[in-house]
Amino acid sequence: MTPEVRAKLNRPGSIDIVFANGGLTSHGGHPAPLHDYLASLGVFKGLGPAQMENRAYFLVDSEAELDAKWPRILAGHPDFIKTFLLFSEAFEGREPLRRETDGKPNKGLDPRVLAAIVARAHAAGLRVSTHIDTVRDFENAVNAGVDESGPLAGAAPRGRLAEDGQARQGVAAVDLAHEEVREGAHEPRDAAPGRLDLDRH
Numbered sequence: 505m506t507p508e509v510r511a512k513l514n515r516p517g518s519i520d521i522v523f524a525n526g527g528l529t530s531h532g533g534h535p536a537p538l539h540d541y542l543a544s545l546g547v548f549k550g551l552g553p554a555q556m557e558n559r560a561y562f563l564v565d566s567e568a569e570l571d572a573k574w575p576r577i578l579a580g581h582p583d584f585i586k587t588f589l590l591f592s593e594a595f596e597g598r599e600p601l602r603r604e605t606d607g608k609p610n611k612g613l614d615p616r617v618l619a620a621i622v623a624r625a626h627a628a629g630l631r632v633s634t635h636i637d638t639v640r641d642f643e644n645a646v647n648a649g650v651d652e653s654g655p656l657a658g659a660a661p662r663g664r665l666a667e668d669g670q671a672r673q674g675v676a677a678v679d680l681a682h683e684e685v686r687e688g689a690h691e692p693r694d695a696a697p698g699r700l701d702l703d704r705h
Contacts, residue, residue, distance in 0.1 A: 522583035522584060523582060523583050524582050524583065524584050524585060524586035524633070525577075525580040525581075525582045526558065526559055526560050526561045526562050526577070526580070527560075527561050527562070527586035527587060527588055527635075528561070528562045528564050528577070528585065528586070528587045528588070528613065528621055529561055529562075529563065529564070529587070529588040529612050529613055530563065530564065530565050530611060530612060530613050530614065530617075531563045531565055532611070533563075533588060533590070533611045533612045533613065534588055534590055534610065534611070534612055534635075535560075535561065535588065536556070536557070536560075536561050536563065539553075539556045539560040539561060540553040540556050541553075543555070543556050543560075548560075558573070558576060562576075562577055564613065564617055564621070565614065565617065566617065567616075567617065567620045570617060570620055570621060570624065574624055578628060582630065583630075584625075584630055584631045584632065584633055584651075585621065585625045585630050585631070585632045585633070586633050586634075586635070587612070587613055587618055587621055587632060587633070587634045587635070587650070588612035588613060588634070588635045589612045589613050589615065589618055589634050589635065589636050589637075589641045589644060589645055590610060590611050590612035590635070590636070590637045590638075590641065591610060591611060591612075591637055591638055591641070592611075592612070592613075592614075592615050592638070592640055592641050592644045593638065593640045594611060595614045595615060595616075596615075596640075612635065612641075615644035615647070615648060618634065618644065618645065618648040618650070619647070619648040619649065621648075622648045622649045622650055623649075626649070631651040631652065632649075632650045632651050632652070633650070633651065633652040633653070633654075634648075634650045634652070634653045635653075635654070636653050636654065641653075
């Protein structure tokens with residue numbers, strides 16, 4: 505689908521846009537269950553849950569698995585690489601793995617795998633954007649060498665990032681202010697919207 509859409513964009517009279525294609529996450533990690541659920545509802549015309557993997561997302565749990573899937577990832581000609589890093593403390597034994605209300609794990613990539621992804625992406629001339637949810641996610645993303653992280657609307661508000669001493673120049677942080685709805689409860693976010701370039705400490 506991307507080639508058909510791409511042909512109509514980035515030209516005079518159209519909007520400019522870049523594509524990541526399928527994001528990289530772990531087995532069972534966000535947003536794979538979401539894509540599968542939407543596909544089961546018929547949101548993606550002609551595609552069911554069985555067609556989501558290696559199209560809407562790539563599942564990578566190790567460097568060996570990354571090596572095996574990397575040619576297919578590049579074959580889609582992404583403009584950048586999108587990755588998901590959620591509650592990465594669990595991979596380090598700092599906290600138990602968090603679970604959603606349906607019992608499914610709320611997780612993303614192992615930070616060590618993220619570092620391998622960044623190395624391969626940069627070698628291919630591609631930038632890496634990482635979805636984060638916690639301050640530790642941000643630290644792990646920076647340590648892995650990502651180019652952009654966000655949204656900072658979950659458990660990692662702007663003030664905490666300024667305090668943790670891990671902010672580095674050249675890492676763009678996309679900060680989204682919004683209200684998140686979970687199980688009917690609103691969780692207001694007080695961070696102001698914007699894009700931050702954070703100084704190296």
